[in-house]
Amino acid sequence: MPAQEAFSQDGYDPHSMIDTWIRVWEERRVFEARGLTAGEEDGPRRSLLVSMYPYPSGDLHMGHAEVYSMSDAAARFARLRGDNVLNPIGWDSFGLPAENAALKRDLDPRDWTYGNIDVQAESFRRLGVSFDWRTRLHTSDPEYYRWNQWLFLRLLEKGLAYRKSAGVNWCPVDKTVLANEQVLQGKCERCATDVVPRELTQWFFRTTQYAQRLLDDMAELEGKWPDEILAMQRNWIGRSEGAYVDFTVEGRDEPVRVFTTRPDTLYGATFFVVAADSPLAAELCAPEQRAAFEEYLREVRTRSDVERLATDRPKTGVALNRYAVNPVNGAKIPVYAAEYVLPDYGTGAVMAVPAHDQRDLDFATAMGLPVTVVVETGEPHPVETGVATTGDGTLVDSGAFDGLGKQNAIASVTAELAGRGAGEGAVNYRLRDWLLSRQRYWGTPIPVIHCSACGEVPVPDDQLPVRLPETGYELRPDSGVSPLGSATEWKRVPCPACGGDAERDTDTMDTFVDSSWYFLRYPNPDYTDGPFDPEGVRRWLPVDEYIGGKEHATGHLMYARFITKVLHDLGLVPFVEPFTRLANQGQVIMDGKAMSKSLGNLVDLQDQIARYGPDAVRVTMLFAGPPEDDIDWADVSPTGSVKWLARVWRLCGDVVPADRQTAGPGDPEVRTRVHRLVDETTRLMERNRFNVAIARLMELTSALRKAIDTGPGAADPAVREGAEGLARMLSCVAPFTAEEAWKRLGREASVIEYGWPEADPGLVAQQTVTCVVQVAGKVRDRLEVTPAIEEDALRSLALASQKVAEALGGREVGRVIVRAPGLVNVVPRKD
Ligand code: ANZ
Numbered sequence: 001m002p003a004q005e006a007f008s009q010d011g012y013d014p015h016s017m018i019d020t021w022i023r024v025w026e027e028r029r030v031f032e033a034r035g036l037t038a039g040e041e042d043g044p045r046r047s048l049l050v051s052m053y054p055y056p057s058g059d060l061h062m063g064h065a066e067v068y069s070m071s072d073a074a075a076r077f078a079r080l081r082g083d084n085v086l087n088p089i090g091w092d093s094f095g096l097p098a099e100n101a102a103l104k105r106d107l108d109p110r111d112w113t114y115g116n117i118d119v120q121a122e123s124f125r126r127l128g129v130s131f132d133w134r135t136r137l138h139t140s141d142p143e144y145y146r147w148n149q150w151l152f153l154r155l156l157e158k159g160l161a162y163r164k165s166a167g168v169n170w171c172p173v174d175k176t177v178l179a180n181e182q183v184l185q186g187k188c189e190r191c192a193t194d195v196v197p198r199e200l201t202q203w204f205f206r207t208t209q210y211a212q213r214l215l216d217d218m219a220e221l222e223g224k225w226p227d228e229i230l231a232m233q234r235n236w237i238g239r240s241e242g243a244y245v246d247f248t249v250e251g252r253d254e255p256v257r258v259f260t261t262r263p264d265t266l267y268g269a270t271f272f273v274v275a276a277d278s279p280l281a282a283e284l285c286a287p288e289q290r291a292a293f294e295e296y297l298r299e300v301r302t303r304s305d306v307e308r309l310a311t312d313r314p315k316t317g318v319a320l321n322r323y324a325v326n327p328v329n330g331a332k333i334p335v336y337a338a339e340y341v342l343p344d345y346g347t348g349a350v351m352a353v354p355a356h357d358q359r360d361l362d363f364a365t366a367m368g369l370p371v372t373v374v375v376e377t378g379e380p381h382p383v384e385t386g387v388a389t390t391g392d393g394t395l396v397d398s399g400a401f402d403g404l405g406k407q408n409a410i411a412s413v414t415a416e417l418a419g420r421g422a423g424e425g426a427v428n429y430r431l432r433d434w435l436l437s438r439q440r441y442w443g444t445p446i447p448v449i450h451c452s453a454c455g456e457v458p459v460p461d462d463q464l465p466v467r468l469p470e471t472g473y474e475l476r477p478d479s480g481v482s483p484l485g486s487a488t489e490w491k492r493v494p495c496p497a498c499g500g501d502a503e504r505d506t507d508t509m510d511t512f513v514d515s516s517w518y519f520l521r522y523p524n525p526d527y528t529d530g531p532f533d534p535e536g537v538r539r540w541l542p543v544d545e546y547i548g549g550k551e552h553a554t555g556h557l558m559y560a561r562f563i564t565k566v567l568h569d570l571g572l573v574p575f576v577e578p579f580t581r582l583a584n585q586g587q588v589i590m591d592g593k594a595m596s597k598s599l600g601n602l603v604d605l606q607d608q609i610a611r612y613g614p615d616a617v618r619v620t621m622l623f624a625g626p627p628e629d630d631i632d633w634a635d636v637s638p639t640g641s642v643k644w645l646a647r648v649w650r651l652c653g654d655v656v657p658a659d660r661q662t663a664g665p666g667d668p669e670v671r672t673r674v675h676r677l678v679d680e681t682t683r684l685m686e687r688n689r690f691n692v693a694i695a696r697l698m699e700l701t702s703a704l705r706k707a708i709d710t711g712p713g714a715a716d717p718a719v720r721e722g723a724e725g726l727a728r729m730l731s732c733v734a735p736f737t738a739e740e741a742w743k744r745l746g747r748e749a750s751v752i753e754y755g756w757p758e759a760d761p762g763l764v765a766q767q768t769v770t771c772v773v774q775v776a777g778k779v780r781d782r783l784e785v786t787p788a789i790e791e792d793a794l795r796s797l798a799l800a801s802q803k804v805a806e807a808l809g810g811r812e813v814g815r816v817i818v819r820a821p822g823l824v825n826v827v828p829r830k831d
């Protein structure tokens, strides 16, 4: 524990106040939502604000402090404004780090996990986060994961869960399956042996069946989710329209189907490519090419999809010495196996049109294959430039289709193919089915029993949960593929169908299954009659606002959307989208880089709290910039935050007690200023612009200080009105100090129960707003500007300020961050 910093803030002590207020809040139950699942139906507006739940990897870190400072400010604001708010907390407590820690320190993954959860829970309390602790859930509890199993069985019944063979990373020395994060540059993180691909039978959820709905329902999210995330989802689903075309292949009865987005280029197909690692390639390979093909295949298996699709790598492949026949003109074209065609996209085979597809052109160039232009686009010939032509144009050398434009030709060729049974229009998605089996211990066991007589038999619902064995298993088994495979006692069960000897499935579920529905259980985490309480779900869901990092754009958010649609189809939830609004927060970085142990730039949250107190840490997080931007901890000033909080605390102590004030509404100028600032802060908080809202609160602090020292004085009612408003608004961002300030104003706890101050519209109408100008995060000047001022104008105005020039002291300007009309931050260049 680092020493607490000694602050000479005239009595303001950011540490000693903590325990008192935690106790008061708990006693008064101020953070409990009303009517979770029963009673108080017709209360005020309900809102459910959810932050992506934490993983208990140790104590809370700076990233957690950032997310929860933001979500808590939003939750407290909504509560102060009269919403019935549910601010829940749970833990994503299954996952690989627990196993690694257990192996390294010879612990039970349970002890490590639950120990960390307790530490994090205590830290959340001491950070003043306004959770309703009745929602607390842990996904590694059998009471929770039994419902993962229950859901899995429902998907299995619907044909949405299935098994097929798929590749895994295998370490031949440790004889174990490695998760992607355990593979470092192609080597096992433990023993540095080259990892080899291996085929295993694995469980999948059929997300592809929902591809179109995942796209269509995005219409509901437009304008409510960040555009960037929607674009990433759209791209991940990757819908392409085109056609299937059937090519006959010599010596094979069934034709081979390809997917193409450009059926109009069919006459330009000069060769045919199948994915080297597809069963089809092995089947088509002529005997004399077998040896070459197998050698090539070994090479291909070591490469990732990203490498395989990279356009800057030389194209490789092997001729299979077979011919495919073009259905429209009977042309015989050679068949190749190559890595640039992926086995699990489209049909795993392509008609190659080198004139109009860049990868095909690169391959043709490498192999010396012909290039035939069939769409005249006006661009130079692909053979001369090495660039395939992809623009619009007119068909040539395409028989009866000559002269058609691209779009017309796509339709006509597709119709022609369909007419003679050699193809049809098709839609293809890049989205893959969700591979959910993990060969790991610390996860939800898959509730299936394998019987030699009956096959895959679901565990009956009344035998759930299938609990993890607590003893008799090896985390790194000497043989076999998964830890549960080593639990011989646990594995052996009678078949539920025939009673014969059978074995449990030994895989566990991807933890993204746990997180795909946890928010539905928040209103009643102890519910036992189903995965979630239908009444709680009806009252509180979908989530009004979901807050978390961009890294979940295509993983977690896609899975949660998918499972919600499945639950909807099962009649279990009335909506199809789980998160009405989504907000992303940036990361906390240090000196321009992500914090990491290896870089030695880790900032420890507990150390920061010990120095500055929880409120100053929260204020610093929020004041650093808009929520979606990264926060560079090297550029912020927690000391500045402490000083401001101390100023508020002192100010509220200086205001004359209510019964000794002067009569009347108080100084009109002060009142006007107070009401305008309340109004602006309100509007900024509504839009989650916490940084500018705090700038307004700072301004209010200074205005009131001035009113006391050189204005109407500490007994003026407008000064009290302003100070009380300040304490109430402050409780969103610095809850402990706000309570102390409220007490110093002679008021009774808790300030939260007094609500958000109202601005008098009559006083609000105004001509100018105040823009705060910071240099390196410190306020250096204030400018009166019109509310509609443009960013550029504001930037010039700020840079022209004498005070800014003084603060820069000759340093060069690096970045200028402008948030019109309220804030300009000038960041000096670092050398
Ligand atoms: C012939 C053609 C001609 C193509 C042309 C494109 C341009 P998107 O848009 O991503 O869906 N393709 C099909 N299956 C593939 C696979 N398994 N691996 C690699 N490439 C594959 O891309 C669809 C296009 O990608 C398809 O259309 C096919 O090439 C190729 F002027 O067919 B095209």
Ligand code: ZN
Pocket (backbone or CB within 6 Å): 451, 452, 453, 454, 455, 457, 495, 496, 497, 498, 499, 500, 502
């Ligand atoms: Zn059986």
